[in-house]
Amino acid sequence: MSAIRTATLADWAQIHPFWQRIVADGETYAYPEDLTSEQARTLWYDGSDRRDTAVVVLEEDGRVLGSAKMGPNRPARGSHIGTASFMVDEAARGRGVGRRLGEHVVAWHRELGFAGIQFSAVVETNTGAVRLWQRLGFEIVGTVPGAFDSRRHGRVGLHVMYLDLTPES
């Protein structure tokens, strides 16, 4: 059985290996590639216990297959819009882990009353992610040309994607 639950600090030992491989792979995230495990964890778990942020894992039989973090995209006058980041163990690809984490993130934002969700930097060549977010209702608001230096594709665009969660939508 698999389930999505709040991440504990103990989960980092399972998250970190795939987190690090995904960053080092150079196709999806503009995170520093030379972080210690502790620095990377601090980036993923921001250390707060604020009600408006969360980090979850999708776990199957004690094995963590993916993780997502979520919370306000900006403070104060921008805090009604959420954002999220996702890491899925490449060994568990094609099994709907990203989709389930994405659905969880959308439901979490909806329950907390966020007005929308913004992804600020979806790499345009990461077509699996782009299609997944589109299936969840996200639209491409715009693309910053060449803003991501992909290891394999060179400079490619970063999509800003947005899902409206206001009641009338």
Place this chain on the structure above:
Amino acid sequence: MSAIRTATLADWAQIHPFWQRIVADGETYAYPEDLTSEQARTLWYDGSDRRDTAVVVLEEDGRVLGSAKMGPNRPARGSHIGTASFMVDEAARGRGVGRRLGEHVVAWHRELGFAGIQFSAVVETNTGAVRLWQRLGFEIVGTVPGAFDSRRHGRVGLHVMYLDLTPES
């Protein structure tokens, strides 16, 4: 005479009053409004002496009229794109302070070899700023609807604006 120069820590005593008024005015920045002076300074001067970041002031006869901060928009695989933020004392509006700081920021990025400059959150009702960036060559890449909770206008869009600085452009 007025000139743009690197900001010193001593300049904060002059920057902070208008910085704070601009944030409290609630029309241009999604910064927290309850920061201490020290917290706000840390947000503006990130404390690093990295060659790829800078904070400047425009000073006239010993008086600081405005300030700009600039540097990479993202780390690592996004660090070839810069970004900047601007604060101009409202008592000095209409005198070209924002324009001169903007021109300085563009020249600084060009000299350091950045491929472009991204402004991620230009409030759409801040039409003076939008027009100024357009005059400097920035284009609106997209607009996240309702992403800024303006004190006077309610929820308004945040423009993502971009200026290409690659040699062929």
